[in-house]
Amino acid sequence: MxxxxxxxxxxxxxxxxxxxxxSVSTVSYVLNDSGPVxxxxxxxxxxxxxxxxxxxxxxxxxxxxxxxxxxxxVVPELTNPFFAMVAEGVQKAASxxxxxxxxxxxxxTEQPEENQAKLLRSQRIDGVVYLSGTGSMPAxxxxxxxxxxxxxxxxxxxxMDLPAVVCESRKGAREVAAHALGQGHRRVAVIGxxxxxxxxxxxxxGYREAFAGAxxxxxxxxxxxxxxxxASGHDLAARALSDDPRPTLLICTNDLMAIGAMEYxxxxxxxxxxxxxxxxxxxxxxxxxxxxxxxxxxxxxxEMGFRAASxxxxxxxxxxxxxxxxxxxxxxxxxxxxPPGGGx
Amino acid sequence: MxxxxxxxxxxxxxxxxxxxxxSVSTVSYVLNDSGPVxxxxxxxxxxxxxxxxxxxxxxxxxxxxxxxxxxxxVVPELTNPFFAMVAEGVQKAASxxxxxxxxxxxxxTEQPEENQAKLLRSQRIDGVVYLSGTGSMPAxxxxxxxxxxxxxxxxxxxxMDLPAVVCESRKGAREVAAHALGQGHRRVAVIGxxxxxxxxxxxxxGYREAFAGAxxxxxxxxxxxxxxxxASGHDLAARALSDDPRPTLLICTNDLMAIGAMEYxxxxxxxxxxxxxxxxxxxxxxxxxxxxxxxxxxxxxxEMGFRAASxxxxxxxxxxxxxxxxxxxxxxxxxxxxPPGGGx
DNA sequence: ATGGATCATATAAACGTTTCTGCCGCCTGT
DNA sequence: ACAGGCGGCAGAAACGTTTATATGATCCAT
Numbered sequence: 001m002x003x004x005x006x007x008x009x010x011x012x013x014x015x016x017x018x019x020x021x022x023s024v025s026t027v028s029y030v031l032n033d034s035g036p037v038x039x040x041x042x043x044x045x046x047x048x049x050x051x052x053x054x055x056x057x058x059x060x061x062x063x064x065x066x067x068x069x070x071x072x073x074v075v076p077e078l079t080n081p082f083f084a085m086v087a088e089g090v091q092k093a094a095s096x097x098x099x100x101x102x103x104x105x106x107x108x109t110e111q112p113e114e115n116q117a118k119l120l121r122s123q124r125i126d127g128v129v130y131l132s133g134t135g136s137m138p139a140x141x142x143x144x145x146x147x148x149x150x151x152x153x154x155x156x157x158x159x160m161d162l163p164a165v166v167c168e169s170r171k172g173a174r175e176v177a178a179h180a181l182g183q184g185h186r187r188v189a190v191i192g193x194x195x196x197x198x199x200x201x202x203x204x205x206g207y208r209e210a211f212a213g214a215x216x217x218x219x220x221x222x223x224x225x226x227x228x229x230x231a232s233g234h235d236l237a238a239r240a241l242s243d244d245p246r247p248t249l250l251i252c253t254n255d256l257m258a259i260g261a262m263e264y265x266x267x268x269x270x271x272x273x274x275x276x277x278x279x280x281x282x283x284x285x286x287x288x289x290x291x292x293x294x295x296x297x298x299x300x301x302x303e304m305g306f307r308a309a310s311x312x313x314x315x316x317x318x319x320x321x322x323x324x325x326x327x328x329x330x331x332x333x334x335x336x337x338x339p340p341g342g343g344x
Numbered sequence: 345m346x347x348x349x350x351x352x353x354x355x356x357x358x359x360x361x362x363x364x365x366x367s368v369s370t371v372s373y374v375l376n377d378s379g380p381v382x383x384x385x386x387x388x389x390x391x392x393x394x395x396x397x398x399x400x401x402x403x404x405x406x407x408x409x410x411x412x413x414x415x416x417x418v419v420p421e422l423t424n425p426f427f428a429m430v431a432e433g434v435q436k437a438a439s440x441x442x443x444x445x446x447x448x449x450x451x452x453t454e455q456p457e458e459n460q461a462k463l464l465r466s467q468r469i470d471g472v473v474y475l476s477g478t479g480s481m482p483a484x485x486x487x488x489x490x491x492x493x494x495x496x497x498x499x500x501x502x503x504m505d506l507p508a509v510v511c512e513s514r515k516g517a518r519e520v521a522a523h524a525l526g527q528g529h530r531r532v533a534v535i536g537x538x539x540x541x542x543x544x545x546x547x548x549x550g551y552r553e554a555f556a557g558a559x560x561x562x563x564x565x566x567x568x569x570x571x572x573x574x575a576s577g578h579d580l581a582a583r584a585l586s587d588d589p590r591p592t593l594l595i596c597t598n599d600l601m602a603i604g605a606m607e608y609x610x611x612x613x614x615x616x617x618x619x620x621x622x623x624x625x626x627x628x629x630x631x632x633x634x635x636x637x638x639x640x641x642x643x644x645x646x647e648m649g650f651r652a653a654s655x656x657x658x659x660x661x662x663x664x665x666x667x668x669x670x671x672x673x674x675x676x677x678x679x680x681x682x683p684p685g686g687g688x
Numbered sequence: 689a690t691g692g693a694t695c696a697t698a699t700a701a702a703c704g705t706t707t708c709t710g711c712c713g714c715c716t717g718t
Numbered sequence: 719a720c721a722g723g724c725g726g727c728a729g730a731a732a733c734g735t736t737t738a739t740a741t742g743a744t745c746c747a748t
Contacts, residue, residue, distance in 0.1 A: 024699095025737075028736060029737095034737080037696070038696065055462050056735075057735070064735050068403065070446070078422060078428040088449065091449050102445060102446045102447070124444065285423065289606070289607055366728090367728045369730095372705070372706060373727090379727090400705075407733050407734065
């Protein structure tokens with residue numbers, strides 16, 4: 001078979017109709033079960049469909065039905081396993097309903113995200129699941145939300161009441177910090193997320209609650225805002241650990257940055273957890289495989305993606321979003337935290 | 345704004361035409377630069393587009409133009425960072441050309457992959473980048489390729505000459521094995537990939553070349569076929585290491601399984617690399633962060649995805665695939681290999 | 689028998705584009 | 719002055735569906 005064979009235009013309903021000696025409407029009726037048709041003719045149609053290898057032109061259907069059976073999923077980057085897990089959840093919910101998921105990676109497209117709204121308006125997608133991440137919430141989210149249904153994941157926008165699927169970030173953050181503080185640490189530094197993100201703020205707030213609870217002045221704890229990427233964890237750890245006296249506990253707003261921080265520690269010969277304790281957030285699949293195993297907070301990433309997509313579908317069908325609720329975040333206590341000065 | 349406001353149908357070309365007091369064809373001409381139109385009227389149209397917030401209905405365009413400006417990307421699972429990296433490469437190449445990428449995860453859809461071919465036939469996507477992975481190559485790939493252009497990534501199908509982007513798997517495998525063997529190991533086991541996959545076969549062939557080169561009978565080395573997932577690395581390591589005498593070198597066909605193997609070693613108190621050396625394949629971003637740092641082979645994942653998508657676009661435009669070539673694979677020598685009996 | 693249901697089918701009008709075709713007026717070279 | 723070309727525009731036909739409407743049958747109750 002040559003390439004040009006493939007170009008040969010595919011059969012249309014008209015072809016099927018001719019082959020089955022019925023009208024196109026009859027074909028449509030049997031294909032969609034949308035009208036009565038005699039068994040004998042129905043079979044003729046079905047046969048024709050088979051022999052011609054017909055499948056409907058979805059562009060035409062979409063045009064007529066004004067729906068694309070497709071949603072957009074904007075994710076900051078797939079190489080962050082947390083995002084990848086959420087993406088799988090979204091994809092799973094979508095494919096269960098036979099809707100397609102188009103991947104939108106804002107960084108990959110140089111143009112301003114204004115294009116996302118245009119994409120939505122162009123009716124190629126019916127709605128979007130928005131996974132905010134690296135960087136701050138773009139102003140264009142307003143355009144987006146005006147153009148069609150949007151469901152946020154792990155994020156919330158104070159001004160607007162967009163449906164959002166989040167988890168107990170604040171509680172999880174408070175608890176993991178409290179656990180670490182309970183080991184006796186007094187010199188602490190936080191490697192934060194992008195200050196513009198709600199989630200980062202929530203986690204920070206949780207940490208501060210824990211600080212206060214441990215009798216530490218929250219304002220005395222330095223916060224180094226990062227971008228949720230490993231490299232930024234690495235670099236900020238360098239800054240944080242150059243303080244004198246050196247912090248004995250590094251609280252990182254996500255696992256990737258915690259890993260970057262541990263990478264730095266290894267480079268400069270600081271032992272984790274003997275010299276410095278580290279905690280993360282997310283519980284990536286391989287966080288438990290590091291040495292030391294990372295103490296962190298597990299977010300139900302897959303579930304969050306699944307719920308977000310489901311909420312979007314409800315929105316599309318009933319014009320109302322089901323309760324999206326808050327999912328549990330559970331702290332995972334492992335080996336990367338130890339009392340300060342614990343030595344070897 | 346209420347949800348129902350959003351449902352209000354979007355403006356069409358007709359609306360724009362009316363507002364600008366021109367015909368729809370004129371609107372189309374200015375929007376596509378496809379015909380001469382007087383500057384004054386052109387501006388009227390552009391203004392109307394702005395005030396009405398018009399954006400073209402892509403379903404209608406697709407119908408007329410018989411092209412969806414969308415490709416499919418089938419990936420076995422996003423949580424394998426190698427796949428995620430390839431996916432990002434694909435996405436990047438696509439968004440540079442303003443084409444959408446729809447994510448297809450075969451496992452997520454319970455139905456047989458026959459649907460993928462149907463998706464392609466339905467003209468919702470113009471072609472697909474196929475990332476084979478876990479499991480063996482489905483027979484349905486034939487249907488797929490018959491339905492439209494397909495470019496394979498990191499895989500090849502003996503019978504067919506589908507365009508494919510691969511890297512020097514065999515050479516990389518040979519070299520990394522040779523390096524490990526050079527340390528003196530004689531008792532070796534291989535944790536392989538799915539036997540049905542070309543890539544897995546290539547890597548295995550490379551290993552065997554190295555065995556022969558080191559004076560080892562390739563047939564005497566046990567091969568445990570896995571599925572490229574971490575759990576399978578874990579379980580197969582258990583099997584492989586229960587041999588007596590115990591192998592001192594575990595060659596894994598990808599990093600994820602190598603990590604699973606190391607996980608198992610840790611569980612049962614075997615030290616890596618003192619008691620058993622481990623090598624992987626892929627060089628995932630965090631493989632260098634493990635303890636010990638994993639010796640492996642780097643594949644240019646991002647580049648492979650990018651090239652595959654680019655090749656697909658050429659196929660779509662010129663009906664001929666550019667040279668897809670073979671990308672380099674470079675071995676990364678790190679700490680997970682040490683001479684046998686190296687002790688502490 | 690016959691009037692109305694009910695069933696089965698065909699015809700045709702949309703859906704929102706692109707683009708072919710044709711029309712009008714103007715310029716240009718003779 | 720006039721044929722031909724061309725810039726600038728509008729009209730209408732397509733693209734492949736879905737679905738409202740129209741048209742015949744058939745069937746039952748009167």
